[in-house]
Amino acid sequence: MGKDKKAKGIWVFIEQFEHAALDISWELLGKSRELADKAGEKLIALVMGDNVEHIAQEAVHRGADEVFLVEDELLEHYKCENYTYAAYKVIKKNKPNQLIMGATPNGRDIAGRLAVKLKTGLTADVVSLDTTKDGIMLGQVPGFGGSVLAVIKCEVARPQMATVRPGIFEAIPIDKKRKGKIHKIDADLDKKYETTKLIKLQKVEGVDISKAKRLVAGGRGLGGDVSALKELAELLDADIGVTRPLCDDGLFPRDHQVGSTGVTVKPEITINFGISGAAHYTAGINKSNTIISINNDPNAIIFEYSDYEVIGDVNKIMPLLIEKLKAKLMKEVKQ
């Protein structure tokens, strides 16, 4: 779109799946409310789908000043060509200053395509977002394994685009007294330009460890046996997080991966078993309230990130810990 002084408003793309907004959408709206106030901009939600007016209404209740609502049966499921066409049309006409989307697979899919179509900059997978008072977006992106953050901006083109990682910001609770205008837009979509065919769709109840209250985490030091880790998780009603190699080895699906290429967690307590503490892992646990780490290497970097440190063999300590916890939990129940 090039540089456009008339560009205004902070826009948030509200991603939905089967008529329900994803949590990330409300998290982004919550954070962007704060940014819009700081920059003196309006907060605009972009809602696309079929039969999603209730989502537009909820966007108002969660902080949006205005909503652009695009409904069409061709937007029932995410198909790149239809969503890009509809989004491009609304954006081109209304010229947002900033456009913020979730760093989900579909969010990143449409963002990457739209940025090239709009001829603008896209800061991807942001973990911290700010704006100057003049409306210049500042996105922080973990670089080089998460040891540093690069602050990235796009001064020369509009809209300034970013995708933001889920689980970082807080949604604003619903306030039904909030008012806002909902603009209904006809995207003028035509089925003959649709190229993607949906063959099968299956909802998967994946885990979302970004909201874990307690996290037991395992790494290479477990030696490939994750049974004790699973038992501990069950015992403590905790979620399981792992380092990247355990996902690469197929021991856990990717949604359990913690770190700068995985999920950022913020639980009350994180317990690290056999994790050495590579920067891209520690970048993901930094927000934990209490961190306990057990590792046999006294020089392991993970100890720099820990409140309580145990130098020892996880495979010896874990079975004993399970035994002790069982006994203590049993005692609590009996009391």
Add this chain to the structure above:
Amino acid sequence: MKGLNIVVCVKVVPKNSEIRIDPETNGVDRRGVDSIINPPDKNAVEAAVRLKELYGGKVTLLSMAPPGLDDFFHQMMAMGADEFVLLSDRAFALADSYPTVHTLAAGIRKIGKVDLVLAGVESADGGTGNVPPGLGEALEFTQATYAEEIDYNSEEKRFIIHRMNGSGHEVISIPSPSVVSIELGVNSPRFPDFRRKLDLDENYKMTVWSNKDLELPEDKRGLSGSFTTVEEFVEAKKRERKHERIEGTPEEIADKLADLILENMN
């Protein structure tokens, strides 16, 4: 051409854990840092070679890079690719995702008559994942990102893709030509054929295109075509931690740990 004409976009990246920020200049210090093949690119090459084995055709690897990385490129070719095209010119340097997309797209157009463009889901250094969907737009191809499986229906000339969309698992079909990015770890990349690698090292002369060949204008290449700038680097904030060491026999340690965990649970 009979079969599928497949281009795989590949990249060599610095080994993450070895990069440091130079405290003097606040710049990135890459000196002495080892390089690796971008991990999901191996999955993309594997997917391409499997499609070629099933449906025939040709696999060309494409990379925008400075010279001097042939060893890595030959390794990837020795997994079963046929050709390598290197886009190399100072005019391409310091590109963010927008000019990278246009430079790769120009290379793909010059290769010509491509049925499928594959890429790893994102690069380990930039980590944006912007390039595959950007290529879809620049080439006006349909796209599917985060693919876990890819197959081809030769009668309908459509690709069948399995992908996670963040909320569910979907199977879609998209027409040829398309751009598809392959998720990390979804297949087992074969080892490079050692003899083929040696043969390539000695005899292969890859195609190198500079901007004389691609003729990209300033706003579609390198630094001049980039929209984003790095304002600064900041150290990732580290929270103050207690650093209390728990010692004793394994039995005693387990007991203390259990108490600590239970105390911190509510």
